[in-house]
Amino acid sequence: MLFRGENAPFIQFIHTKNNSQADDTNTAIIIFKINMTSMLKIKNLHAIVEEKEILKGINLEVNQGEVHAVMGPNGSGKSTLASVLAGNPKFEVTRGNVLFKDKDLLEMEPEDRAREGLFLSFQYPVEIPGVSMVNFMRAAVNEQRKYRGEDPISATDFLKLMRDKRELLGMDSQLVNRSVNEGFSGGEKKKNEIFQMAMLNPQLAILDETDSGLDIDALRVVAAGVNKLQSKENATIVITHYQRLLEYIKPDYVHVLYAGKILRSGGPDLALELEKRGYDWLINP
Amino acid sequence: MIEQQYIDLFTQFREELDAHSVKGMNRHRDAAFKTFQQIGFPTSKQEEYKHSNIVRTFDADLGLNLRNIPIPVNPYDAFKCDVPNLSTHLYFLINDRYYDRFQPTEKLPEGVFAGSLQRFSELYPVQFAAHYAQIADYSDNGVVAYNTMFAQDGFVVYVPKNVVLEKPLQLINVLRGGVDLSVNRRILIIAEENAQVKLLICDHTVDDIHFVVTQVTEVFTGASAQVDIYELEENSEKVTRLNNLFSEQKEHSNVVTSSITLHNGYTRNNYRFRLFGEHAEAHAGGLAICDKEQHIDNFAFLDHATPNCVSNELFKTVLNDQATGVFCGKILVEKNAQKTMAYQNNRNLLASDSAQMFSKPQLEIYADDVKCSHGLTTGQLDEEALFYMRARGIDKEEARLLLMVAFTRDVVDMIRIESLQERLTSLINKRFRGELMRCGNCNVCI
Numbered sequence: 001m002l003f004r005g006e007n008a009p010f011i012q013f014i015h016t017k018n019n020s021q022a023d024d025t026n027t028a029i030i031i032f033k034i035n036m037t038s039m040l041k042i043k044n045l046h047a048i049v050e051e052k053e054i055l056k057g058i059n060l061e062v063n064q065g066e067v068h069a070v071m072g073p074n075g076s077g078k079s080t081l082a083s084v085l086a087g088n089p090k091f092e093v094t095r096g097n098v099l100f101k102d103k104d105l106l107e108m109e110p111e112d113r114a115r116e117g118l119f120l121s122f123q124y125p126v127e128i129p130g131v132s133m134v135n136f137m138r139a140a141v142n143e144q145r146k147y148r149g150e151d152p153i154s155a156t157d158f159l160k161l162m163r164d165k166r167e168l169l170g171m172d173s174q175l176v177n178r179s180v181n182e183g184f185s186g187g188e189k190k191k192n193e194i195f196q197m198a199m200l201n202p203q204l205a206i207l208d209e210t211d212s213g214l215d216i217d218a219l220r221v222v223a224a225g226v227n228k229l230q231s232k233e234n235a236t237i238v239i240t241h242y243q244r245l246l247e248y249i250k251p252d253y254v255h256v257l258y259a260g261k262i263l264r265s266g267g268p269d270l271a272l273e274l275e276k277r278g279y280d281w282l283i284n285p
Numbered sequence: 286m287i288e289q290q291y292i293d294l295f296t297q298f299r300e301e302l303d304a305h306s307v308k309g310m311n312r313h314r315d316a317a318f319k320t321f322q323q324i325g326f327p328t329s330k331q332e333e334y335k336h337s338n339i340v341r342t343f344d345a346d347l348g349l350n351l352r353n354i355p356i357p358v359n360p361y362d363a364f365k366c367d368v369p370n371l372s373t374h375l376y377f378l379i380n381d382r383y384y385d386r387f388q389p390t391e392k393l394p395e396g397v398f399a400g401s402l403q404r405f406s407e408l409y410p411v412q413f414a415a416h417y418a419q420i421a422d423y424s425d426n427g428v429v430a431y432n433t434m435f436a437q438d439g440f441v442v443y444v445p446k447n448v449v450l451e452k453p454l455q456l457i458n459v460l461r462g463g464v465d466l467s468v469n470r471r472i473l474i475i476a477e478e479n480a481q482v483k484l485l486i487c488d489h490t491v492d493d494i495h496f497v498v499t500q501v502t503e504v505f506t507g508a509s510a511q512v513d514i515y516e517l518e519e520n521s522e523k524v525t526r527l528n529n530l531f532s533e534q535k536e537h538s539n540v541v542t543s544s545i546t547l548h549n550g551y552t553r554n555n556y557r558f559r560l561f562g563e564h565a566e567a568h569a570g571g572l573a574i575c576d577k578e579q580h581i582d583n584f585a586f587l588d589h590a591t592p593n594c595v596s597n598e599l600f601k602t603v604l605n606d607q608a609t610g611v612f613c614g615k616i617l618v619e620k621n622a623q624k625t626m627a628y629q630n631n632r633n634l635l636a637s638d639s640a641q642m643f644s645k646p647q648l649e650i651y652a653d654d655v656k657c658s659h660g661l662t663t664g665q666l667d668e669e670a671l672f673y674m675r676a677r678g679i680d681k682e683e684a685r686l687l688l689m690v691a692f693t694r695d696v697v698d699m700i701r702i703e704s705l706q707e708r709l710t711s712l713i714n715k716r717f718r719g720e721l722m723r724c725g726n727c728n729v730c731i
Contacts, residue, residue, distance in 0.1 A: 086676050089668075114678035126673040130691025139687065140677040147678070179691075180673075196677065 002092030011246040019023050037064045038102065039204050039235045040085075041145030045096035046260075047084045054080040057096070062204070065232040069246055069271060072257035073279050077125055078239045081257070086120035100204065114140075115147035115239045117203030117234075119194040121210050128180040133192075136180045137162065137199055146198060165198040169225050186213035194225045201229070206237045211245040243275035257282055287344045288427075290724070292318075295434055305353040309406045310471075313418040317433035317599040326427045334610040337582040340430060342497050342525040347467040349435060350380060356461050358491070360384055371704040373455035373485065374399060380460060380496075381470045382438050391452075398443040399541055402471060403443040412443060416475055419489045421501045428527045428557070432469045432499040439471030444480040452703055453483040453517075458500075460488075460524060465495040472502040476510040480537075483513040483702060490521040497525045507714040508542050508562060511702055513541045514668040514681070516632040517709075518549050519721075522579065525551040536562030536591075543700055545709065546581050547575035547716055548713055560594040560622075562670045570699040573601035574716050576610035582611035587629075589622040592652075601696050602633040603689060605641035612644045614659065620651040631658040633694055634666065637687075658712050689717050 040062040047055040054077045062068050072078050083093050085098065087110030098105040100118060108116065128136070141161075142152045153161070166176060169191050181189050190210055199203055207226065211219055226249055230236055236248055246254075246268070254270040256263045256279065264270065265281050274282075295302070295318055303311045326340035327333070350356070360377040374391060376399060377384035383401030397406055406413040423430035440456055460468065476482050490496065504680045506512045513534075520526060526549065534540055544554050558567045573581040598722050602610040614629045633642045646659040666688050674684035693713050715721045 088676075090672075109681070110672060110675040111678050111680055111684075114676055120676050122673065122676075124671045128667075128670045128688070128691065129672070130694035131674075134672070135687070136677070136679075139679050139683065140674075143678040143680060143683070178502075200677065214666050271414050 001192065004182065009236055022266060028077065039064050039066075039100070040105075040237075041099040042085075043097050045081075045084070045098060046094045047080060047091050048078065048094055049091050052092070052104055054091075054260055055084065058257075058260070058262060060255065060262065062235050062237060064235055066253065067230060067236045067238065067251045067256045068251065069249075069251035070237060070257055071241070071271065071274060073283075074241075074265075076257045077260045078257050079208055080121075082120055082206045082237075082239055085206060086110060086118065087112075099112060111143070114200070114202075117146050119197050119200055119202030121190075121205065121207040122223045123208040123212065125181045125184075125189040125193055127184075129182050131180050133176040133178060133180055133212075134162070137176075140196070141199060161199065165195055168228065169195045170221050171195055187218040190214055190222060194222050195273075198225060198229055203234045204237070205229070205234070206239065208239045209241065210238070211240055211242065213233045219245065220248060243271050246271050286325070287340050288321070289486050291434075291443070292322060292615075293409045293505070294349070298538040300424060302435070302437070302492055305351060305407050307401075307403045309410070309413050309417060310402070310436060310438075314434050317423055320423055321427055321430040324425070324430070325428045326403070326431070333613065335582065336579070337551075337608065338598065339527065342527075342551060343467075345465060345495065347495070347497055348464045349469075350382075350462075351435075351437070353382065353437065356380060356382075358459065360457065360459055360463050361548060361631045371702075373453045376400070376440060376454065376456045378456065378458045378470060379691065380462065380466065380468045381436065383440060386518060391429045394448050394450060395449060397448055398441060400441060402695065403472065404442055405443065405473070409443065412475065416473055416503065416505055417471075420505075420533050420559075421503050421505065421529065422531070422557075425591075426529065427684045428499050429501055429529050432471070432529070435467070436469045436471045436501070439473065441473045441475075442482060442484060442491040443473075443475045444477065444482045444510075446477040446479075447479045448477075449481040450483070453485055453705075455485045455487065455506070458486065458488045460490040460492065460496045460498065460520065462492055462494055464498070466497070468496055468498045470498065470500040471589045471636070472500065472651065474502065474504045474512060474514065476506050476512045478507040479509045481511040484515070485702070485705065486516045488516070488518045488520050488526065490519075490524050493521060493523065495523045495525075496520075497527070499527045500529065501532040502528075503529065504540070504576050504634065505621040506532065506534045506538040506565075508535040509537040510535075511539045515543045515545070515700055515702070515705065517545045517547060518552060518610070519547050520552075521547050522577065526550065526722035527553050529555045529557075531559075532557045532567070533556045534562060534565040534567060536647070537564045538562065539566045539568075541568045541699060541701060543572070543696065545571075545584065545696075547712060548721060549573075549575065549579055549581065550599055551580045553582040554584065556583075558586070558596065559588045559590060560596065561590040563591050565591070566653075567597070568699060569596070569598045569600075570696045571598075571612075572693050572713075573610060573694040574603045574607035574693075574713065575610060578606070580610075581608075582665050584611075584613045584615075586615040587617065588626060589616070589618045589625045589652075590618075592621065592623045592625065593620060594625055597633075598629040599696055599699065600631045601693060602631075603636060604642060605636040606634070607639045608635075609640070610642045610644075613647065614645070614667075615647040616657060616659075618648075618650040618652050618657065622652045623654045624655065625652060627653040627655070627657045631661045632692070633660075633663040634689065635663060636666070636689070673703065686714070686717050690714055
């Protein structure tokens with residue numbers, strides 16, 4: 001069972017009849033999902049890379065409006081989880097299933113996952129020499145619009161959108177005129193990830209070590225950007241080593257991943273405890 | 286012996302050959318013939334032709350238009366250049382003959398000549414004699430010897446001292462014929478001291494027959510002069526193109542060449558650059574996109590003969606299906622050529638499992654204070670970049686396409702005509718999308 005924080009939404013089943021036995025008259029069971037729609041349901045997820053099993057049975061449920069933090073020591077499988085959810089072909093799922101908005105996520109191509117509203121902020125954003133940020137973003141925005149049956153974005157709307165989101169992240173206007181991530185500093189690359197997230201407005205954002213390589217000022221800007229994008233309709237999974245990021249992005253739940261499994265789940269307090277005591281007390285109780 | 290039929294033809298029809306030629310070209314034939322009899326066409330037994338067995342393509346029944354029988358074509362019907370931002374002075378060679386039923390409407394600056402070798406030899410006999418067949422060395426190149434034996438006309442650009450041609454010149458080579466043909470073209474480019482000229486050469490095929498084209502270009506770049514030569518091949522798959530460019534540069538001159546193979550059959554490009562004045566710079570770009578059974582062989586030889594010169598080569602190849610690509614880059618830094626900077630880069634992309642690339646850098650450095658580097662990679666598209674793009678919702682095929690176009694970017698960037706860069710980018714896009722299968726038209730213009 002997942003621990004639920006005080007703000008956590010819950011499910012109520014309301015039956016039209018007083019729990020009576022099935023009735024052959026006009027009985028209907030109406031299930032109201034109050035204040036809560038399942039965004040992501042991961043069940044017993046196993047994944048391998050180059051024949052080595054990294055994920056060994058992950059269970060995790062994320063609902064609309066929630067922020068989850070996934071923490072854990074190096075090599076515990078945090079980034080693998082992110083990659084598998086985004087559909088990186090390097091990893092192979094061997095068991096388990098994942099529902100994203102009640103659709104089978106693992107059946108989808110990576111591009112369709114993105115078009116459905118899943119976004120991965122890469123731990124190591126890839127440099128793509130020769131492809132300009134502008135062309136890259138326009139292609140991405142239009143592919144998503146096409147998927148939703150909308151017309152391509154107009155040139156003026158697109159430029160306005162770019163400008164607005166760039167300002168949100170305090171990004172240099174020169175950066176968006178360059179090739180994707182080429183020659184960007186570590187901090188600029190991470191900002192660029194959140195910029196892309198702002199452009200695409202995803203329903204589920206997975207931030208893989210977005211804090212690594214950021215100085216404290218950049219961290220604040222990036223966290224503020226993420227917080228602005230967080231709403232009741234979407235959800236965020238924050239993958240991080242350190243408590244530091246969680247001072248700026250407040251999670252509802254904290255999960256500790258170790259050796260491919262979730263070892264412990266808790267509220268925001270768990271992160272504080274980890275900061276104080278490290279992981280050892282959980283790993284070797 | 287495959288060469289025999291050409292030896293017989295040359296001996297038998299020598300009078301007619303001479304009678305229908307530019308007079309000044311005739312006096313070079315005997316020596317070329319002598320060499321040709323000795324060395325013949327290159328075969329794959331020769332190291333430099335290991336992957337391109339040239340002689341084989343001549344083992345065919347090819348016609349030569351020695352009597353200069355007019356080829357019925359009006360290039361202006363076929364090639365309407367109406368892109369306003371790529372405005373050029375336009376010229377045509379139909380097979381190996383200058384198309385003279387037309388004079389460009391816009392006047393060239395005083396003293397500049399662009400037109401046929403025939404006319405040039407009449408107007409500038411001294412210049413003609415001093416440059417024609419002077420650096421196109423055939424002593425080890427049977428194709429150039431063959432071309433020198435049979436070439437009868439061609440195209441010349443002559444820009445006198447201190448004249449700067451702002452508007453680029455464009456030469457469109459049209460291949461046209463009813464029977465399989467051997468086409469032998471000559472091009473001569475002379476830029477005197479401090480002159481500047483840009484030339485775009487486009488190759489097209491109109492008729493669906495076999496053409497074996499030899500083209501020999503001689504480029505003379507005077508002190509502080511600037512010459513740009515951009516070659517764009519869009520021939521049909523039945524065309525063999527054996528292209529030889531010889532360039533000599535004096536001090537402080539600057540030459541940029543780019544060889545873009547957008548659609549072809551069987552192509553061998555030989556580039557020979559000689560830097561024999563201090564502070565001369567040569568930039569040689571090359572891009573080939575081949576699929577099906579197409580074959581591209583780019584051979585570049587850079588000779589640093591004097592100190593303080595710069596050379597920079599960037600050759601890229603994208604191969605799909607069963608296409609084969611070859612690159613050989615030879616750099617020679619002669620003993621006194623100190624402070625030479627020579628860079629060579631060859632990058633190749635294999636888009637299928639059955640495409641093959643052969644690549645060989647060859648550096649011979651006899652000076653001891655030089656900066657030389659070479660890089661060579663052959664590989665597939667970057668899987669990480671592909672996934673990154675797909676993770677943003679971009680279709681796998683679209684992502685591949687964007688990456689392939691991106692791969693060609695820096696070669697296109699070397700071109701110093703902005704509107705041509707844009708035009709090329711869009712053509713490259715089309716090529717990768719498979720929308721450039723026919724090549725009866727000048728795609729730069731239309």
